[in-house]
Amino acid sequence: MADIANLRTAAETGLSSLFEAGRKSFATEEAIGREEAFKFFEATGLPSRRVEAFKYTDLRAAMTEAAPPAEAPSDEAARAAVAGAKGFAGIEAARLTFVNGHLVPALSDLDGLPEGVRVTPLNAALAQSDARLKLLAPVEQARANPIYQLNTAFLADGALISVAAGAKPERPLHLRFVGAGTDGFSTATRVLVELAEGAEFTLLESHEGPDGVTYQPNDALDVRVGNGAAFRHARLNREGRGAIALSTISVRLDDDARLETVNVVTGAVLSRHQIYMHVAGEGTSAVVNGAAMLGAGQLADSTLLADHAAVGGVGREMFKTVIDGDATGVFQGKIIVRQAAQQTDGKMKSDCLLLTDEGQMMNKPELEIFADDVACGHGATCGAPDEDLLFYLMARGLPRATAESLLVQAFLGEAVEAVTHEGARAALIGEIEAWLEARG
Numbered sequence: 001m002a003d004i005a006n007l008r009t010a011a012e013t014g015l016s017s018l019f020e021a022g023r024k025s026f027a028t029e030e031a032i033g034r035e036e037a038f039k040f041f042e043a044t045g046l047p048s049r050r051v052e053a054f055k056y057t058d059l060r061a062a063m064t065e066a067a068p069p070a071e072a073p074s075d076e077a078a079r080a081a082v083a084g085a086k087g088f089a090g091i092e093a094a095r096l097t098f099v100n101g102h103l104v105p106a107l108s109d110l111d112g113l114p115e116g117v118r119v120t121p122l123n124a125a126l127a128q129s130d131a132r133l134k135l136l137a138p139v140e141q142a143r144a145n146p147i148y149q150l151n152t153a154f155l156a157d158g159a160l161i162s163v164a165a166g167a168k169p170e171r172p173l174h175l176r177f178v179g180a181g182t183d184g185f186s187t188a189t190r191v192l193v194e195l196a197e198g199a200e201f202t203l204l205e206s207h208e209g210p211d212g213v214t215y216q217p218n219d220a221l222d223v224r225v226g227n228g229a230a231f232r233h234a235r236l237n238r239e240g241r242g243a244i245a246l247s248t249i250s251v252r253l254d255d256d257a258r259l260e261t262v263n264v265v266t267g268a269v270l271s272r273h274q275i276y277m278h279v280a281g282e283g284t285s286a287v288v289n290g291a292a293m294l295g296a297g298q299l300a301d302s303t304l305l306a307d308h309a310a311v312g313g314v315g316r317e318m319f320k321t322v323i324d325g326d327a328t329g330v331f332q333g334k335i336i337v338r339q340a341a342q343q344t345d346g347k348m349k350s351d352c353l354l355l356t357d358e359g360q361m362m363n364k365p366e367l368e369i370f371a372d373d374v375a376c377g378h379g380a381t382c383g384a385p386d387e388d389l390l391f392y393l394m395a396r397g398l399p400r401a402t403a404e405s406l407l408v409q410a411f412l413g414e415a416v417e418a419v420t421h422e423g424a425r426a427a428l429i430g431e432i433e434a435w436l437e438a439r440g
Helices: 010-025 034-044 075-082 122-127 131-135 140-144 146-153 387-394 400-416 422-439
Strands: 094-099 117-121 157-163 173-178 186-195 200-208 216-225 230-238 244-253 258-265 270-279 285-294 299-308 314-323 328-337 345-354 360-369 375-383
Touching: 010 034, 034 146, 075 094, 075 173, 117 122, 122 131, 122 157, 131 157, 131 186, 140 146, 140 270, 146 186, 146 216, 146 244, 146 270, 173 186, 186 200, 186 230, 200 216, 216 230, 216 258, 230 244, 230 270, 230 422, 244 258, 258 270, 258 400, 258 422, 270 285, 285 299, 285 328, 285 400, 285 422, 299 314, 299 345, 314 328, 314 360, 314 400, 328 345, 328 375, 345 360, 345 400, 360 375, 387 400, 400 422
Parallel strands: 094 173, 157 186, 173 200, 186 216, 200 230, 216 244, 230 258, 244 270, 258 285, 270 299, 285 314, 299 328, 314 345, 328 360, 345 375
Antiparallel strands: 117 157
């Protein structure tokens, strides 16, 4: 019997051609496993709805072509692109600026970093065979993900960030990603954050780009939180409406480590944010939240895997989605509690607010428990704004649109309130208000 080969799409064929064309220009690949990553992708291809983890987000159908990797911009072009950037703009922070996926030193505070924080551009780290490169990809399950492997294969730039033991800088570090151009392009960046014992660190990320351009950003953040350390992270997706935006965060928590990460989505026609958390140490605490505001045919996917492999971990995951028009929201979450992870306390919830009858929400929460002394649960809700609450507000003189906006703010605010940094929290609340104002 003849072997049956899967037909490759134009995008898959294009990615193979782009990888082959870029082989000679790639930085040292041994440290990051670029070749192995692309072999993995070629064996799996772009995931379709036939793959369970992508049942509601069919990338094979959505990516009709492979956009070429963006070239590094000139300083003048980079300054013009950043001039209109709004994400976390008013916050006092040290900044690393990436334009079209390339670090721009002239627009970055490489010499003005908070005390105890060391940053090495990724390409410099590759050239120097930096020992910290071994810390990349700290979560095993992420390495079996085709989006993450594509990021590795086409990796163009990024940074290694180390926070010294006991350091607690007050100023956050802001990773500012800006896309610019009139033709389709793709980017692939990787940032590694390593927190030594007892360190505390706040990282902000903002992602934005042009409307009316079909571009394809793929960014990944790897984090290793050492014993007794605390990592606080807020991410904002303000990508242009033509973007297919893919992102992954993989986090390993050691003993008594603390994690806070919140992802807020208003941009991109299709976005998928993947969160891989591995609880390797005892007594950890993690808050993983998300808030998405969608309309006009957008699809936003939040996919979470929380793997508890040690005693006494506490996890709280909350995702809020507001659907307007014919948009689609997706939440897939799985908590795994291994046999050794007794006394794990995990709670996961996804709530959706439907503002129209045309929108839809796909919820898929899961528990996989192999321990017998745990307190774990999950839930999902989906519905329209409460008419009784609307009536209560309108009875006090508020127009229906204003009353509905107040309910939406309160609904989303529950997820954003987890952000510890006051300025970042205010900025994210401002994004909610701006979305509601634009909706009218």
